[in-house]
Every structure is written in C-alpha cells, then in structure tokens.
Amino acid sequence: MSVNMTKGQAISLQKSDGGTLTAVRMGLGWQAAQRRGLFGSRTKEVDLDASAVLFADKQPVDVVFFRHLVSDDGSVRHTGDNLVGGVGQGGDDEAILVDLQRVPVHIDQIVFTVNSFTGQSFQEVQNAFCRLVDETNGQEMSRYTLDGGGQYTAQIMAKVHRTGSGWSMTALGTPSNGRTFQDLMPSILPHL
Amino acid sequence: MTAELVRGQNHVLPQTRLEIRVSAGKPIVAGATLSDEEGRVRGADWVAHPASPGMPGLEVSKQAAADHRLAVDLGALPSGAERVNILLALPVTDGAQGPGSGGGPARFGALAAPFVAVTGLDGAEIASYTITDLDAESAVVALELYRRQGAWKVRAVGQGYAGGLAAMLSDQGLPDGPALATEILDAVASGMARSVAAPPQRTAEADRVRHSTPTVQPAHETYGASASQHANSGRSAMTSPPDGQASPEGQVSVDGHVPPDGQVTQAPSTAPSTAPSGDSGSPQQPEPHDSRSRDDLHGQGHPGQGQDRQGQDHLDQPEQQTAAPASTGPVDYTHPSRRTAAPPTPAPAAPTAQPGQPAQPVAGDATGWSMEERLYNQVWGMFEDLARTAAAYRSAVEFADSRMEQELDQVLTDPRSRISGQGDAAREAARAKQAKLVEQAREVLDRDIAQLTAEADVVEPALPPSFAAWGNPIWQAYRVPMEPPMALRLGDLHLPECTDLRIPMLIRLPLERGLWIDSGRTASSATASLADSEELRRLAMDTAVAHAARLLAVYPPGDFAVHVIDPAGSATGSLAPLRESGVLGEPPAAGAAGVSEILAQLTRRVDLVQMAVRARATDSLPPDIDPAEQLLIVNDFPHGFDDRAVTQLRYLADEGPAVGVHLMMVADREDAAEYGPILDPLWRSLLRLTPVPDDHLADPWVGHAWTYEPSLTPPGSEVLSDVLARVADARRAWGR
Numbered sequence: 024m025s026v027n028m029t030k031g032q033a034i035s036l037q038k039s040d041g042g043t044l045t046a047v048r049m050g051l052g053w054q055a056a057q058r059r060g061l062f063g064s065r066t067k068e069v070d071l072d073a074s075a076v077l078f079a080d081k082q083p084v085d086v087v088f089f090r091h092l093v094s095d096d097g098s099v100r101h102t103g104d105n106l107v108g109g110v111g112q113g114g115d116d117e118a119i120l121v122d123l124q125r126v127p128v129h130i131d132q133i134v135f136t137v138n139s140f141t142g143q144s145f146q147e148v149q150n151a152f153c154r155l156v157d158e159t160n161g162q163e164m165s166r167y168t169l170d171g172g173g174q175y176t177a178q179i180m181a182k183v184h185r186t187g188s189g190w191s192m193t194a195l196g197t198p199s200n201g202r203t204f205q206d207l208m209p210s211i212l213p214h215l
Numbered sequence: 216m217t218a219e220l221v222r223g224q225n226h227v228l229p230q231t232r233l234e235i236r237v238s239a240g241k242p243i244v245a246g247a248t249l250s251d252e253e254g255r256v257r258g259a260d261w262v263a264h265p266a267s268p269g270m271p272g273l274e275v276s277k278q279a280a281a282d283h284r285l286a287v288d289l290g291a292l293p294s295g296a297e298r299v300n301i302l303l304a305l306p307v308t309d310g311a312q313g314p315g316s317g318g319g320p321a322r323f324g325a326l327a328a329p330f331v332a333v334t335g336l337d338g339a340e341i342a343s344y345t346i347t348d349l350d351a352e353s354a355v356v357a358l359e360l361y362r363r364q365g366a367w368k369v370r371a372v373g374q375g376y377a378g379g380l381a382a383m384l385s386d387q388g389l390p391d392g393p394a395l396a397t398e399i400l401d402a403v404a405s406g407m408a409r410s411v412a413a414p415p416q417r418t419a420e421a422d423r424v425r426h427s428t429p430t431v432q433p434a435h436e437t438y439g440a441s442a443s444q445h446a447n448s449g450r451s452a453m454t455s456p457p458d459g460q461a462s463p464e465g466q467v468s469v470d471g472h473v474p475p476d477g478q479v480t481q482a483p484s485t486a487p488s489t490a491p492s493g494d495s496g497s498p499q500q501p502e503p504h505d506s507r508s509r510d511d512l513h514g515q516g517h518p519g520q521g522q523d524r525q526g527q528d529h530l531d532q533p534e535q536q537t538a539a540p541a542s543t544g545p546v547d548y549t550h551p552s553r554r555t556a557a558p559p560t561p562a563p564a565a566p567t568a569q570p571g572q573p574a575q576p577v578a579g580d581a582t583g584w585s586m587e588e589r590l591y592n593q594v595w596g597m598f599e600d601l602a603r604t605a606a607a608y609r610s611a612v613e614f615a616d617s618r619m620e621q622e623l624d625q626v627l628t629d630p631r632s633r634i635s636g637q638g639d640a641a642r643e644a645a646r647a648k649q650a651k652l653v654e655q656a657r658e659v660l661d662r663d664i665a666q667l668t669a670e671a672d673v674v675e676p677a678l679p680p681s682f683a684a685w686g687n688p689i690w691q692a693y694r695v696p697m698e699p700p701m702a703l704r705l706g707d708l709h710l711p712e713c714t715d716l717r718i719p720m721l722i723r724l725p726l727e728r729g730l731w732i733d734s735g736r737t738a739s740s741a742t743a744s745l746a747d748s749e750e751l752r753r754l755a756m757d758t759a760v761a762h763a764a765r766l767l768a769v770y771p772p773g774d775f776a777v778h779v780i781d782p783a784g785s786a787t788g789s790l791a792p793l794r795e796s797g798v799l800g801e802p803p804a805a806g807a808a809g810v811s812e813i814l815a816q817l818t819r820r821v822d823l824v825q826m827a828v829r830a831r832a833t834d835s836l837p838p839d840i841d842p843a844e845q846l847l848i849v850n851d852f853p854h855g856f857d858d859r860a861v862t863q864l865r866y867l868a869d870e871g872p873a874v875g876v877h878l879m880m881v882a883d884r885e886d887a888a889e890y891g892p893i894l895d896p897l898w899r900s901l902l903r904l905t906p907v908p909d910d911h912l913a914d915p916w917v918g919h920a921w922t923y924e925p926s927l928t929p930p931g932s933e934v935l936s937d938v939l940a941r942v943a944d945a946r947r948a949w950g951r
Binding site: 080085097128 | 608
C-alpha cells in the first residue's frame, strides 16, 4: 500500500511500532522508448537519473549520482546508472539506498532529485514514477507519477531530514528543469 | 608438526609406509579402494573392506569400530594403482537392516564429525582432517592418497554419498558396486555382534575444527585439472594475463597523457575476473586523476572532487575472484574427479548479534572460495570501512570548523556585540556548537574504530603467512606452501585519527607492477630525523630484502627466484639473510659487467616467454628458461648502468610483469636526475614504497592519504633467516 503524498506534506519516518526507520530507498522507474529505425539504432533513448544531495546546514557536502555512486562516508549508495529504462511495469530501474544510521552527524538533510539526462520532458516519458521505500520492510512510503506531468525535465522529489533523534520525510514534488542535479541547486535551496 | 587439512587441501607425505587412524565416536566401517590414473577402480579385488580386509600394501579392519587403524604401504600397491581412497561408511544396509546393525545411525549427520589422521609408523601425525558438514550421507570418501610427480600426497576429500556405499562404489567405476556394498555390509553385520561398546564421545570436536582455521591453506587446486595445474604452476602466471590486461604502464607513457609528476597510474588488477559481485557501486567509482585510464571503463570522471592529490599512489581495488560454480548443498552426487572446482569450505558464521550491538567479529567473515580469499576480502572490507568512517568524521569536523568561523565573523561585524558580554557570549556559543558537533562525530568514529579494532584483533592472528606480519606466530611455525598465494602483505596502513588501527596492505599476486623502495631523502617528513642518508639507504635495502624474503617464502619452493644487482657491493650487509641462506640463484651482480649480464639474461627470458605466449607454445621453451617468477632487486641505480642497461631495465619494467619478471628498485630518484624526464615513465610505472612511515598512498574510495609502514621483522628477530633456511632446505629436498 502506498501513500500518495501531496506536495509539502511531511511524514515522520517512524514505524507503526514506534521504531525509527533505519534505511530508505529512493526508486526510479520508467519505460524504455520504442525502438526506432531499421536496427533500433535511432531509438530516442530515455535516460532518467536519480540523485541524492547531502546537506549540512544548507551547504551541499556530498552528492550521490551516476558519477559518484557512493557517498564518501558510505551511507548513501546508488545502485548504478540505467541509461535506457525498463519494462515500465513498476520496477525500479535506478535506486539510491540510504542507511540512515550511518549518515554522518553533521548531515541534516538529504534531497532526492530526478533528472532527464537525455532531455525529454516528463510528458514524453512513459510509465515514469519515483517513490520512496522503507528498505527494511519494502513498504512504499510515497510515490509520484512523473509521466504526463508537464513540460519539465526534472523534479525535486523529497527530502529526508533530521528531527530530534529521528528522521522525517517531506514530499516536495517541485518540478524543475535541468540535465543533472547541479542545474537544480538553485531550486533546491528554497526547500531546505 | 601436524597439518590440519581442510576440505580439498593436500599435503605431501614424507614416507610410503603409513597408518591411517579413524575415529568417529560410533562404530563405522572403514575401507579403501585403489584406482588407476583415470580414477577408476579396476575390479572388486581393488577394494579392501571388512569381508576382504587385506590386499598388497593395504590392510583394513574386519569389522565396524569407533576407532580404526589402517596400515598402508604405498610402495607395495599393485601396479597401475595411482590413488588410494579411504572410505568410511555407516553399517546399515539400504533396505533390510542387518541383524546386528539395528539402532545404529543411518546418516553421518547424526554422528560427531569423523576424524582421520595420517601417521607414520611411529605414530607421529603427518596430517589430519575432520570431516565436517556431513548430513544425510551414509558413506564418505575421507581421504585420497595420490601420486604426483613421483611423490605421494594426501588430500582431504570429504565427499559424502547419500546413496551409501553402493552409490560410492558405483561412482568409482565398479560395475557391481551395489552387490559389493551388500557383501561388505553383510560381513559387517555378522561381525557386529562381536564389536565392543563405543568409547565415550569425543568432546573436543568443535575445538579441533576451530583451531584448524589459522593454518588453513587455500584449496585452489581443482580435482580434474590438478595434474596439469601443478606441473605448470610456475608457468601459469606467464600465460594467464590476457593481452588486454598487460602492462598498463606502457599506455600511460605512449598516449601523451602524462600524469602529474610522481603520481602513478592505477593499474587494473589481474584478478581472473573483473566482475565484482553485488555491491558494484564502489569499484566503479572513478577517481579524478586516474580517470584517464579508467574513462574507457566507466565513462566519466568524478567532477565533484576537483582537488587532485599529487604524488599519491592509488591502491588497487580488490576484486572478487570467480570460479566455476559448485553445488553448495551438503550432498554432492558428482564424482570428485569430475568436479571443476573444490567446493568452498563454508565461511565461519558470525554469531548472531545482540540487538543494538555489533556482531562479534569473526576471521574470514567475507565472501570467497577459500579461507585465504575470504580473509583477503575481509581485510579490504575493513580498509574501505575505515576510509569511509574517517571521511564522515573529517567532513563533520570540517563543517563544524567552517560554521564556527562564519559565526565568529558575524559576531565581529555585528555592532550589538560591542556591548559588553553579548559578543563574548555569542563567541562562546559558536565555539560550544563546534565542540559539540566534533564531539558527536568523534563518538561515532571511536565506536567504529573500536569495532574495526576488535575485528582486526581476530583477523590478524588468522592470517596466512603471505598476509601475516613478521611478528605473527605463524611465521615461527612456517612450512613451505604447496600453492602460490593470492596476495602479499607489503606493509601496514593507518590514518592519523587512529594510529593504532593498522590495516594490512595486501596486493594481488603475481605482482602486476614493479616496486620502488624509495631511499631518497624526500621520501617523507619523518626523514628529517634520519640525518644520515646512508642510514636511509640501508633501511631501504632492509625493506627490500624483507619483501623479497616474503615472496620467496610464500611461493612454493622453486616457484620464485630472486636476482640482485648491487653494483658497488654497498648492500652486502642487508643482503646477508638472502645470501647466507643460499636462496639466491647467483651472487649479487657487481660492476657494469654483472649488471649487463643479468639484464641480458632477464631480457632474453622476457622475449622468449612473450614469443611463446603469443604463439601459444609455452611448452616448447628452451629448457634453460626457468619457469619460476623472477624478481630483480636493483640497488644503487643508476650506478653501473650504461644507456643500454637503462633501456633494458625500462623494457623489463614495462614488459616483465606480464610474463613473470618483476622489478624491485631500491633507489633515490635524485641519483638518476641526470637522465632527466626520460626515466619518469619508469618511476611512474612502479609502486612506490618507503623504508620509513610515509603518507603517500591513497585509498581507491575517498582518496585519504594513508601512512604506509613497511612490513619489517621485529628487532632482534631471527625469523627472516629461519624462514629462508627452511625455503632453502625445501628447495634442496625438491631438487629445485
């Protein structure tokens, strides 16, 4: 069961039994483009990229994306770049795993973003979604449907931030434009 | 000394008249089969069993017993018999139970692990083996005695059969295996009435298994291919690296992308496979300054890390060794001789952790096909963990400091702070905030370090000689190995945050690049205290000798040869352990003539082996070509070198590693300054090590500067000469 969060809604990452979340996964999935050309070589491949930016007091400290798959401290891991998408049936084509217990003490916010590296807007991508999953039990905590969302090439999806002793998640769902997370930095900052 | 074998491991038998002792706690049947070169039992007369207990050279008990002593005379076996399989079986018949067998267990899983030992006639144990992990099997091949190049060896097999004796005998090629099995078990059943009560249970079984861990040897040798593999063990290294992996150094020097001075390009590991399993994230992380050599592999560099750490040498990633898949279940119905790889011995299971507590560390708690590989991966795992936890700490401290500075600046510019007290309070608050964050980060770091230290405390004593520090007791009990090791310890690495936690620096063997022991004064800041450069040169040569001695000791006797160029004879003192033990092929080459002679000899070897490898004709090399790995130690470079010799040396550095010729330079780069930049590629192609602690090595994940400390013998220790004496003895005994 997934909770479709609305923009700006915050949920605490407390489990129903009172324990706190220890690991979350951001999943990103989309359907590969139709083969085009005689040999499929003119297929307009769709490459979406998931990134996570680690902030300490509004300063970016580390980024996990397809060129830097593991944060230096080892707490955030990207499972690897997918350049073409999948079957579009709900499976994650890219995922970022966050071990909340290993996140360094000064990191207080982690922002997840999605970018279209090949430049197609989300309107042109089929069956695209991104979601946050409680990695310990596989339960989906939030999900966004990206396709048909408008002429945007990026989305600032959600942030996970420290609250007291635990972590909370806030759904952001802000559309934006850009090729990689770097282009999104100006639009991320207001959300911190 | 007894060799405690693990499954798949073998051991040389020093004599042919032996006794094999079996103890199982409950009455079991012990027997033996002979088989020929093809692993076939030629007939029922090649099976010694209770109904027919004697045959030439072999005698077994007439009945089931908890303890057996089998007499073996390998010299008296029938002609054609190349192997002796020692079998154990439970005294049960497949269908109807024999009259005397009622009540006995029907599966080995219900018994304590059977223990077998090979002893001399005087009762001294040569090798022992505890057969663990048996479950539903009712018959098991315990040991195999086999002839290899004229010498007899014993191998721990532990191959169980759920189908019992009948299945086992059929699998060994006996056409009437089931009938013979019935005959054996009937004979046992009729003898059971006379059998004595079982002795008390052996209690130390668990201890025995655990104690065998530190002496575990790699179980690399495969069953089917063992003969050819063994014969070619020296040459395999020449033939194994495919063209694509050969000599990355050469590419650096020719493609025009010359890296910054003093920095060495990361070379890909020569691991059999470059496919890391599962956690593929970290090995793919490119580093900015060697992205040139990795771009083709990984696409892009890492733009987030602009700063380039010059003069640092990146350590290679560990890579998973792949092997042919083997079944993991306890019951394996395939015949041992048809198996492609020895099944991995199970990894020691870490006890389940208490909630909220880290698990008790266990040596070998990593993936791998042998204990050696598991320990290697565990050490590299600890290396990565320490690198990352230190990165988290440093990042937190850096952030805390910069935030405090910002806040202090603010206080300074804020006019309100001029009012007495307010400014001080604000400053105090900023400092307290910084201290609190640093303290929190330190707490996390200390917790992680404590966990890693606990792990290191169990891992260090379990390391095999090739990974172990010279102070490790395993070197006192050193025996020459039968298999080449997978990696070598070059020294220790540590970070300034935790100087007590030393990570063994393990590099894969065979060496894929030369080593450079830097005797130059620029080597490190610690050199300042060593006023005397002569002292530094001596230390560098001592380090080189320690590395060379370790290489000699961890390869099977005769599989590794060391040559020395010492043109001025200045390293005579340091070389004493190598010279006096007689492990050097020839005395250290002196003078220009000696230099050119040894370089010519090694260059010829590289040329011929390269040609042979390209033509796939490694068998037709001239007999005077030594198939062993060769290491050339060059002291006092460029003394005694003319231009031709320098060219040959560079050729050896470039082409040698792929064909088993390795270089160890003990040199001060300044001495060769007159050659100018022409030698830069040579220095870059070598892995730079220092004779004194120095922080010039970077890890492949974060790029911290790690302080390297060479692996030296404890002061006053004789371990080096003791070990080398044993290597020399073994070489003489093996006639190599």
